[in-house]
Amino acid sequence: MLKRLLKFLLFLLTIAMIIAGFLAYGMFVSVERVNLNYQSAASSKIPKSLNNVQIAFISDIDYNAYMDKTRLSKMMKRLNDAHPDVIIFGGDLFYAPEKQMPDETKQQEVTEILKKLDAPLGKFAVLGEQDLMNADIKNMVSSILYNSDFEMITNQLVRIRKGANASISLIGLDSMIGGQPDISKAFQNVNANEFNMVFTHCPDLIAQLPTNNINVMVAGHSHGGQIALPLLGPLHKMSGAEAYNKGTYKVQQTTLSVSNGLGTRDTDVRLFAPPEIIIYRLAAAK
Template identity: 55%
Template sequence: MIRKIRRFLTVLLVVALFAVSFFLYGVYVSVERINLNYESIASAKIPQDLNQANIAFITDLHYNGFMNQERLTSMFEKINSTDPDVIIFGGDLFDNTANQMPDESKQAELLNLLKSLEAPLGKFAVLGEQDETSESMKEIAKSILYQADFELLENRSIRIRNESNSSITLFGIDSMVNGVPNIEQAFADINANEFNIVVTHCPDLISEIPTTAVDLMFAGHSHGGQIRIPFFGPIATVEGAKNYSYGTQQVGNTLLHISNGLGTTGYDMRLFAPPEVLIYRLIADQA
């Protein structure tokens, strides 16, 4: 009987140690350890001038919350070390903006950090729900992005070129939450024979876009759940990421990639959903 009790207590202690270890890792290690997730996509629609071009997708900074200058500086240095040709930002500059507007010092800090990101073929952005909690917050977000050399895509498209007339097309669509997405306006000039990329904040918007004509879509918003249980998924989902909340999924002809983002909100903890930057390499498939 005593032996059984000892065995039970030993198992209980081991489980408790594992639980504490996971908690400490999620709070003190995982939130700062950025994953550079390298992917590639090949298509005959990618022009030779953009063959091997790298696109870095970053999203959900949530600055002025748990994300501070030191943490984000380290993350941005790692992003610059990958030498991206294009950088795309998926929204949410600051955290909890409905209750606390960022002061001028925090705005200046984030502006300087965003300006430090380098991409010779351009930096582009869409807004997230935290950027659009009010008109004044929206103006702050737009001003910071503009001064940091990001071109804001509000329900419109732009062509990305590499010193030639050949191009791919990037479509930016406003956030489903707090924003006003206009699918018809954004895709007014879409051509299914060209390589088309969509960026928007909320991944569930993929249900409303013409997936037969879109090759690749980037989204964030969900943080990958922040806490994700293997084989079960996120412990909670949020509006705008109920149907699609993490990872890579094929939807029609569109490869949807949902980033975990960089920051945290609500609580400064991540488990099986580390901070993430997507680095996509374009491959001109001439076969």
């Protein structure tokens, strides 16, 4: 009887140590390590001049919480070392700025870090719901992005070229939460014969989009749940990312990639949902 009790207690102790180990990893290791998630987009619509071009997507920096200058600098250095041609920011620069407006020091820190990002074919941005809490916050975030050499593409289409007239289209849409996505305006100059990529904050907006004209869509917002268990998936799903909250999906003719983002909210922990930068490599298929 005593041996059985000891074995049972040893089993419980082992389980407790495993759980403690996972929690320690999620709190002290995973939150610092950014994962470069490489995706490939192959299409005959991609011109040869843009073959192997890399488009990087970053989102949910949440600088006002646990993200600080040291952590963000390391993550952005990792991005620069990947040598992307285009960088897209997908929204939520600061965490809860309506409760604690970032002071000038924090604003300057973020500006200096983002300005160092190098993307020869352009740096573009759309906003998230935390960037749109009020006019002052929107103006502050827009100013930081402008001073960091990002071009806002809210409800706009821009064409990317590289040494030739042939192009692909990047379509930016405002956040479905807190924003005013104008789909008609954003898609008014879409060419169905071009390769079209959509960037927005909330992935569930895809249900309102003409997916027959979208090859790839990339969004953030969900944080991947921050804690996602095998088989069960994210423990927490946010409005705007309930149907699509983590990973890559095929929605009719569109490939949808949902980033885990970079920062954390509420608690500084990530488990099976590491900080993530999605990098799409274009492949001109014959």
